Amino acid sequence: MPKVIPAPDELSKPFWDGVNKKRLLLQNCAACDAYQYPPRETCATCGSVESLGWKEVRGRGHISSYIVIEDGRLDRRMPDQPYNLAVVTLDEDPGINFYSNLPGTPVHQVPVGAAVEVFFEEVGPGQLIHEWRVTR
Amino acid sequence: MTAQSQYRWRRDKEGLGVWEHRGKVAVAGYGHSPVDRRWDETSMDQTLGAYSILACQKAMADAGVTPDQIDGVICCPTTIAGASGGAASNWAPRPFFDPPYDSEWGLTRVNAQWLIKQMNLRNVKYAPASAPTIGEMVGMASQAVGDGLCTTCLVIYPTGNLTGRYRRGGENAEDYAKGERQWTVPWGNHGGNDFINIFPHNEYCLKYGGAHDDLAPFVINQHRNGLMTPWGFNATHDVPQLTLEDYVTSRYILNPLRLWDCDRPVNASAAYLFTTADRAREMQQPPVYVLNHSQHNFKQRSTQPMLDEIETWTDFAARQMYEGSGLSAGDVDIFNPYDGYSTMTQFYLEAFQWHGVKRGDAFAFYADDIRVEGPHPFSSGGGNLGNGRTRTSMYTDSIEQLRGTAGRRQVKVRAETALCAFTTPSSGGWLMLGKYPS
Numbered sequence: 001m002p003k004v005i006p007a008p009d010e011l012s013k014p015f016w017d018g019v020n021k022k023r024l025l026l027q028n029c030a031a032c033d034a035y036q037y038p039p040r041e042t043c044a045t046c047g048s049v050e051s052l053g054w055k056e057v058r059g060r061g062h063i064s065s066y067i068v069i070e071d072g073r074l075d076r077r078m079p080d081q082p083y084n085l086a087v088v089t090l091d092e093d094p095g096i097n098f099y100s101n102l103p104g105t106p107v108h109q110v111p112v113g114a115a116v117e118v119f120f121e122e123v124g125p126g127q128l129i130h131e132w133r134v135t136r
Numbered sequence: 137m138t139a140q141s142q143y144r145w146r147r148d149k150e151g152l153g154v155w156e157h158r159g160k161v162a163v164a165g166y167g168h169s170p171v172d173r174r175w176d177e178t179s180m181d182q183t184l185g186a187y188s189i190l191a192c193q194k195a196m197a198d199a200g201v202t203p204d205q206i207d208g209v210i211c212c213p214t215t216i217a218g219a220s221g222g223a224a225s226n227w228a229p230r231p232f233f234d235p236p237y238d239s240e241w242g243l244t245r246v247n248a249q250w251l252i253k254q255m256n257l258r259n260v261k262y263a264p265a266s267a268p269t270i271g272e273m274v275g276m277a278s279q280a281v282g283d284g285l286c287t288t289c290l291v292i293y294p295t296g297n298l299t300g301r302y303r304r305g306g307e308n309a310e311d312y313a314k315g316e317r318q319w320t321v322p323w324g325n326h327g328g329n330d331f332i333n334i335f336p337h338n339e340y341c342l343k344y345g346g347a348h349d350d351l352a353p354f355v356i357n358q359h360r361n362g363l364m365t366p367w368g369f370n371a372t373h374d375v376p377q378l379t380l381e382d383y384v385t386s387r388y389i390l391n392p393l394r395l396w397d398c399d400r401p402v403n404a405s406a407a408y409l410f411t412t413a414d415r416a417r418e419m420q421q422p423p424v425y426v427l428n429h430s431q432h433n434f435k436q437r438s439t440q441p442m443l444d445e446i447e448t449w450t451d452f453a454a455r456q457m458y459e460g461s462g463l464s465a466g467d468v469d470i471f472n473p474y475d476g477y478s479t480m481t482q483f484y485l486e487a488f489q490w491h492g493v494k495r496g497d498a499f500a501f502y503a504d505d506i507r508v509e510g511p512h513p514f515s516s517g518g519g520n521l522g523n524g525r526t527r528t529s530m531y532t533d534s535i536e537q538l539r540g541t542a543g544r545r546q547v548k549v550r551a552e553t554a555l556c557a558f559t560t561p562s563s564g565g566w567l568m569l570g571k572y573p574s
């Protein structure tokens with residue numbers, strides 16, 4: 001079964017529009033230069049609302065830790081079990097992190113600390129998600 | 137009866153000083169229903185509502201108060217599983233029953249209004265329509281009694297569980313991830329404190345050295361304390377004592393999180409009676425004084441909270457609680473932090489530095505003597521892991537230890553102060569109790 005499909009809303013639409021064009025756009029605050037992910041109505045760093053815009057990042061990161069989902073609760077992912085779930089920190093701002101199933105990395109064989117790069121995976125008609133793979 | 141929705145009762149900042157009602161509010165009674173794995177769907181005297189009424193009756197009997205004396209009722213009206221609870225937490229679309237079981241109220245949820253009606257509590261003047269979980273309700277009640285909004289207040293925490301696997305169904309059966317779930321569910325994280333804490337726990341093992349299964353002595357001891365808790369699930373269902381072998385061979389849920397790192401959802405209810413210290417002294421039991429209550433609610437930086445955030449948050453909670461209670465780590469005799477997943481408890485232990493345990497020391501502490509008979513009777517109530525997911529043993533054990541009625545769990549060390557909580561690292565609350573008002 002495929003992954004669960006994200007449902008963009010008003011706030012997240014620019015992000016998912018970017019992903020669907022294979023670009024990783026994060027909220028960025030013009031007032032304090034902080035990146036923000038997931039997107040919020042206000043800048044969590046300085047509180048600004050009007051200064052929040054979108055800025056493309058390179059999509060390089062590192063694996064900080066991982067688990068293996070062996071007995072999850074999502075109907076759509078049951079056949080995938082066991083599968084990796086890693087946390088990837090963004091090189092441009094390690095305070096930003098993303099989940100990843102690390103496609104291509106065998107289950108249980110996640111190299112913690114390794115470098116990863118973003119790529120985009122189709123999970124529903126016309127809907128991509130950002131995924132990450134270990135760079136060689 | 138007033139809703140008081142704007143009532144500001146929380147103590148969620150540093151710098152508030154010692155709590156203004158320190159020692160002037162007390163817990164005078166408690167009561168537990170039986171703790172069942174699930175409601176059997178036929179026994180109307182074993183519903184969540186019936187169990188909540190029973191818990192209230194026991195709490196009132198314990199304190200020696202009559203229903204007419206009750207002027208405050210605070211009851212958490214939500215299901216503990218939330219929207220992802222699925223069939224295990226909602227009765228509908230199955231047909232309802234005759235009143236008072238003609239809606240979800242009394243079956244899967246209980247609120248103050250339902251209880252007031254069923255129990256014919258005629259003198260209630262404080263019964264907020266919305267109430268937080270037990271971790272914060274005890275603070276809400278303490279502040280309300282201290283501020284004079286009510287004098288004799290029941291606090292009820294129902295935890296329901298129906299047939300069906302916990303958190304299967306509901307949102308977890310959907311094809312699309314909406315709202316906050318769009319940032320986690322596409323990759324398999326369907327939410328919950330198991331996911332929230334397992335990653336920082338992994339970071340913890342890497343940072344300080346240690347392996348996941350170093351949690352085993354703690355989990356095993358929780359089960360041991362649970363078997364000495366007469367009302368708990370394990371003690372009332374002849375659950376055998378968990379062994380090291382059982383633990384290290386148990387299956388993984390979110391590897392390395394094992395089955396026995398997770399608590400067991402149950403159908404149960406508990407009630408506590410909060411009153412003024414002056415009234416408590418006239419009641420049946422030795423008063424257990426409230427020395428401080430505190431709450432916290434932190435926002436994570438990004439998608440997944442990291443170890444450094446969790447350490448910052450729990451340090452804040454510790455500073456705030458010690459400030460408001462006027463106590464320090466060395467003053468705390470009984471320590472019952474939350475253990476709904478075993479992976480979060482070390483964060484609290486080290487933040488509050490109970491028995492001198494500092495960051496990175498928890499696994500060594502667990503490997504030492506933490507039995508109730510020993511010098512470091514950690515989590516003497518057995519928590520959720522030893523009693524089922526009632527989220528209340530931390531409070532009940534603390535009360536019993538200070539009264540000196542903990543039976544086989546009674547600690548051998550001094551028992552004059554107790555710190556207890558239902559909380560997660562990011563949100564919840566702490567309660568400091570004392571055998572003496574100052």
Ligand SMILES: [Zn+2]
Pocket residue numbers: 029030031032033034043044045046047048051
């Ligand atoms: Zn900003």
